[in-house]
Amino acid sequence: MRVSDVISFSELGLTLSDVYESMGYRKGVEPDSQTTALVARMLADLEREVKPAYVLKTWPGKVEDHSVVIDGVVFDTPKTIGKILQGAHHFALFIITAGQAYDQWADRVKQQGDILDAFVADAIGSATVEKMGLYVKIKLDQLLKGANHSSSFCPGQYHWPISEQSKLFTLMGDDTLGVTINESYLMHPIKSVSGIIGIGETLNPKITACSLCPRVDCFRRNAEHV
Amino acid sequence: MTDLNLLYDAILNGKLEQAVEVTNQAVAEGIEPQEIINGYMIKAMEEIGLRFQNGEAFVPNLLMSARAMKGSLDILRPLLKGSNSVSMGKVVIGTVKGDLHDIGKNLVASMLEGCGFEVVNLGVDISSDKFIQAAKENKADIICMSALLTTTMNYMKDVIDALEAAGIRKDVKVMIGGAPVTEAFAKQIGADGYSENANGAVALARQLVSA
Numbered sequence: 257m258r259v260s261d262v263i264s265f266s267e268l269g270l271t272l273s274d275v276y277e278s279m280g281y282r283k284g285v286e287p288d289s290q291t292t293a294l295v296a297r298m299l300a301d302l303e304r305e306v307k308p309a310y311v312l313k314t315w316p317g318k319v320e321d322h323s324v325v326i327d328g329v330v331f332d333t334p335k336t337i338g339k340i341l342q343g344a345h346h347f348a349l350f351i352i353t354a355g356q357a358y359d360q361w362a363d364r365v366k367q368q369g370d371i372l373d374a375f376v377a378d379a380i381g382s383a384t385v386e387k388m389g390l391y392v393k394i395k396l397d398q399l400l401k402g403a404n405h406s407s408s409f410c411p412g413q414y415h416w417p418i419s420e421q422s423k424l425f426t427l428m429g430d431d432t433l434g435v436t437i438n439e440s441y442l443m444h445p446i447k448s449v450s451g452i453i454g455i456g457e458t459l460n461p462k463i464t465a466c467s468l469c470p471r472v473d474c475f476r477r478n479a480e481h482v
Numbered sequence: 483m484t485d486l487n488l489l490y491d492a493i494l495n496g497k498l499e500q501a502v503e504v505t506n507q508a509v510a511e512g513i514e515p516q517e518i519i520n521g522y523m524i525k526a527m528e529e530i531g532l533r534f535q536n537g538e539a540f541v542p543n544l545l546m547s548a549r550a551m552k553g554s555l556d557i558l559r560p561l562l563k564g565s566n567s568v569s570m571g572k573v574v575i576g577t578v579k580g581d582l583h584d585i586g587k588n589l590v591a592s593m594l595e596g597c598g599f600e601v602v603n604l605g606v607d608i609s610s611d612k613f614i615q616a617a618k619e620n621k622a623d624i625i626c627m628s629a630l631l632t633t634t635m636n637y638m639k640d641v642i643d644a645l646e647a648a649g650i651r652k653d654v655k656v657m658i659g660g661a662p663v664t665e666a667f668a669k670q671i672g673a674d675g676y677s678e679n680a681n682g683a684v685a686l687a688r689q690l691v692s693a
Contacts, residue, residue, distance in 0.1 A: 281540055375585060
């Protein structure tokens with residue numbers, strides 16, 4: 257199974273609050289009027305230019321010991337993630353990106369030299385791909401027609417080496433929406449996310465990478481530490 | 483007579499135009515630049531830093547305050563004479579080789595600059611050679627390195643080793659930061675300090691230059 261689409265911002269439903277949270281504001285806390293006006297202006301500006309996109313493909317696969325094995329590719333997933341994905345019979349691999357147009361827009365903002373504008377542009381990009389992540393999970397729910405799946409896990413999260421991203425890109429082949437990785441495994445366009453979701457009846461979608469992370473005071477934390 | 487409390491308020495609340503206006507008035511009235519800086523501007527930056535630390539202010543507040551502070555400093559710097567230098571020290575800052583993330587590094591650069599440090603911002607993907615060359619050319623007190631990736635953070639150790647090899651490690655303090663970096667990692671690679679945020683970086687830089 258393969259699905260891929262370009263999403264409009266109205267469909268994505270990115271809100272000002274999403275951006276505020278990405279800027280480090282706690283839920284329910286609003287920035288001052290100067291900052292809220294800036295965010296609203298920049299978000300409207302971005303919406304005219306940027307078209308986020310995603311691609312999601314599923315493969316049969318299994319967990320051997322703690323390693324995820326898909327089509328002969330063995331991922332060196334850490335034991336904890338391997339245990340969480342135990343019981344998966346298929347895996348969905350995905351790439352999400354705010355796209356090249358976002359990078360160009362953010363570069364233009366940076367070149368204008370205002371550090372606050374650059375910070376807001378970065379936060380909007382992060383909020384966009386986070387929202388895309390939720391969108392892709394909803395899409396997967398619809399495609400699986402209620403079948404159970406895990407949360408998403410990304411190379412670079414929770415002791416899973418970011419170098420493992422190369423294996424994910426190998427499996428995706430040319431089907432990467434133009435997203436590439438450099439020798440440091442950094443994705444281009446920069447606001448892109450790749451990851452893996454296990455599909456199987458026994459998997460628990462409530463255990464997220466965030467819930468595994470020991471950084472309890474992280475402002476991005478969205479789950480209790482388990 | 484200019485009310486310099488308005489300058490304090492302008493910097494605390496991140497109002498660049500107000501800060502510049504009050505600074506110009508104070509200069510026109512012949513108030514000593516050092517008195518303006520020490521008595522009001524640095525205190526405003528300390529207060530916004532404290533509020534950030536306590537969760538009462540956020541990164542945009544820090545940035546707006548730093549911007550207002552810089553606006554006033556740009557007016558006052560040329561007026562400082564002799565040993566009355568406004569510089570707290572000179573910092574060379576960059577994101578290490580292989581890493582293109584610059585937002586966090588620029589936040590730190592902006593805060594350091596706003597708090598009176600002279601900052602040479604090298605940008606991203608910076609090799610050890612470039613760090614060393616910039617440190618030598620600018621007679622830097624501190625080299626500040628940033629990395630956002632677990633794959634690039636190890637390059638910080640390469641830079642420290644290169645500083646040793648170049649014979650200038652003892653002349654310059656090294657501080658590091660970035661999402662995957664920790665205090666333990668800083669100790670492990672022989673850095674002089676680590677900070678997890680821009681405000682802490684200013685406090686650390688002050689501590690390192692006065693050590």
